[in-house]
Amino acid sequence: MTKTSEAVLTRTTRHGPFPAVARPHRRMSGESWWLAAVAGAFTLAQLTLVRPGMGLGWDETVYVSQVSAHAPAAFFSAPRARGISLLAAPITSWSSSTPLLRVYLAVLSGLGLYWALRSWWGLFPARVLAGGGALFASLWITLFYAPQVMPNYWVAVGALASVGFFLRAQADPTRNGPVWSVAASTALMAWMRPTDAVWATLPLLTLLVCVRRRRHLRLLLALIGGLAAGAAEWIAEAYVGFGGLGARLAAGSRIQGDLGWHIAVGDQLRSLGGRALCRPCTGAMPNPAVTAWWFVLPLLAALALVVAVRARRTATTLLPLACAVTAAVPYLFLIGYAAPRFLLPAYALLAIPVADALAHLMTAPSRRWRPVVVGLTAVGLAGHLAVQCAVLEATVSRNTAARQDWVRDVADLHRLGVRPPCLLTGYDDVPIAFYAGCASADTGGHNANTTAQALIRTARRMPVAVLTTGTAPPPSYARTWSRHRLKTGDAYVAPAAVRKGQGS
Template identity: 70%
Template sequence: MKGTRAAPAAVAGAFTAAQLALVGTGMGLGWDETVYVSQVSPHAPAAFFSAPRARGVSFLVAPVTSWSSSTELLRIYLALLAGAGLYLALRCWRGLLPVPVLALAGGLFGSLWVTLFYGPQAMPNYWVAVGALVAVGCFLRAQGDRGDRGAAWGLAAGGALMALMRPTDAVWAALPLCAALVCVRRWRQPRLLGALALGLAAGAAEWIVEAYVRYGGLGARLAEGSRIQGGLGWHLAVGDQLRSLGGRTLCRPCTSAMPDVAVTAWWFALPVLALAGLVVAVRAGRASGTLLALACAASAAFPYLFLIGYAAPRFLLPAYALLAIPVADALARVVTVSKGYRRTPAVVLVAAGLAVHLAVQTTVLEHTVHHSSAARRDYARAAADLHRLGVRPPCLLTGHQAIQIAFSAGCASAHTRGHNANTTAGRITREARSMPVAALEPSGDRPPSYARTWRPDRLGRLGVYEGYRAYLAPVRAAESHRS
């Protein structure tokens, strides 16, 4: 019995170990990670923080990045936190489902390549998923025992975690909870509605205050966020999400071929197994909890499947976390309901399916880690090349991929166009009079007008770009010859 109770903890520990073993600690920071980390790191000036972002990730990593620039230490810290978060989220479901089902749900969610890949990264989506699991589990516990104050506080904490990481995602994930508290008579509890509202408001408070300070209001910030994301509206992004399952961390634009059917099969099996889990729950007399989990999963996934014109697999992590509950329930039922001569084939079938699933997920993860690590090494090498060219702190980089390279080099970054526009050409040329400034462009692309007389230097390959060039401001270009 004790071994069974410890199963979720064992799953969480295995999840942490798998992150460290399969993703590793040597992968450099990605674009979004750089933005979040730079807000609290003394290593380089903070990168431009656009309207859709929230500062929850920056708060999460601050205990490490505020005093250390070690990416390895950051990865270990986040992997440990991710494992602890998964364990606490599963604990919130204790008493609602059998412990083996919870352990299987944690294993299913934690074994997805996208979960393993983003667990040790400074990104918000995994933590929205943890918050969603906590919120739904605590909601159901509080409904089952109206005297359980801890569950009410857990509901507030889950809402706060989601809103702290991504306020808009928190609203979508919490909509079914709010609807249930208002529309379902036997679930109407003003204290739970207050707890959820308090949690969401507490988590989003900084984001809302910043909206009025920097953007002129909440509506203005939401409108700016929509513009940056390509204009939120009716977009059928289901195909884009399918294309991203092959290991594309960002599919924008998403014009590549569909991955092999072996890579996407689990995605089509997911809703079928989730509905099977609902049938199991109906027969077990706990349909309402499963229905709520399914509703929250569907609500969390809806904007990323139908309202945004591009895809990233991490966007659906909250939905995957919630769907893992009924899927695990269905698979466990297949094994336990089979008796006699049917039991062995059922166990073999489920075990074989899970083994194939794990093999596919591990293969995609390995490919994604290799590709991402290689690209991020290129950025670190480019930063070293810029140092050799005389571009050292205090310095400023602009142009393509400037944010990642600037952080590696200890420089500030600035852009005159695009989603990260935060300066003007005149301001950049003025900065060039007092510090090293370089404009970065792929070979074949023309530099910006203010940099066309600047000296070009080859930086080599950067990710998918060959022949990358840095255009050095002329004053500093002359100084670099003397250094």
């Protein structure tokens, strides 16, 4: 451990069955620039590597359409929450500019990272916090999703902040600020994804319930109150639109393939190569260089716990590790598919303990072996960063091209007379409809919200098109509609729209 670490962590406190917790020191403001530098570099890396011009993705169009005048709101399925839509609303409510939205979210995500790292102030040295922030921020998954209208990054930020503030509140019960911050960070998680928030805070709730001490009642109320406040709208919507909370949870389970015992570890490994959604998750595993860090991560986490136990500050490492495990469990063992963004909260919670383990590795060996260990660690980190950048570049290029294909499809549809007000159904109808300014509707699948008869009636009063992959036949009601080739497949356009296009 470095001298800075020893200075910060010399004072510990123990409350009943709680493990030893470092009592935060307050005279560290001179080193806060480390955290600001990491957050600033994170924002700049998003703007440089992801690029604001990348169009909106499939899920993004669903979230943005809820608060945008550009197109009618897309079907909002049971698992989704409106937190990320409302976070984007200050831009999307008056502007359809995707670059402006990307810049806004990149800046906001940098501020969010700084806030989450700052919540750990005094529990670890500033350089360890900055190192943990850099490890998390340099993952291609973090860089790719932070500037997107997707909730997972914000669940990760809220999870990291909630554990940090929790430890600070437990270490110094006389202060009210950390308790209120626990409530705020927990509410942020639940606002974005209520079920993820419950999984991520499960160890904290369990610990407080088991302790049953009056001085910990404030923390328990803060956690429960934060979860309730963040999920209030989602719960209310469950009763208004889904028939109750249980019905919404059941519908969400069906959409996600019936939650139960599913080992998705291999699926998550496959997704590390840059696959946004691995469903079904088939094909070869990525190059071992792409997945190597995934196997090193638990080893470093175990080392971090050993270091913490020896330094008599067990809880500062054990709690984030426990929360990382519970946050990852549903996406590793209870769901039958994978997306790399699902594990962002777990990666965020692991980042600081792993950074502490790396700091220990580089300072603990004898003077003779220290240069070797430092050199090997530096080479490993450099290789890891290079791999992350390569995967990010390929992922951004692939997604940018796919979204440009949607733009070309929209131009073709407009030439065919499918212009607002209009309706699209079928393959990739949700994002293409948003780009075109049309409504979207489906008669089957997870987004089913209409019938074939309703689509036929709609086609008599506005332009309607059925989209297919180009190899699948159209539904029976559209077989007589005119077929047109698009970049991503075929469009079967209702006769009314064709006549309108020919007359324009």
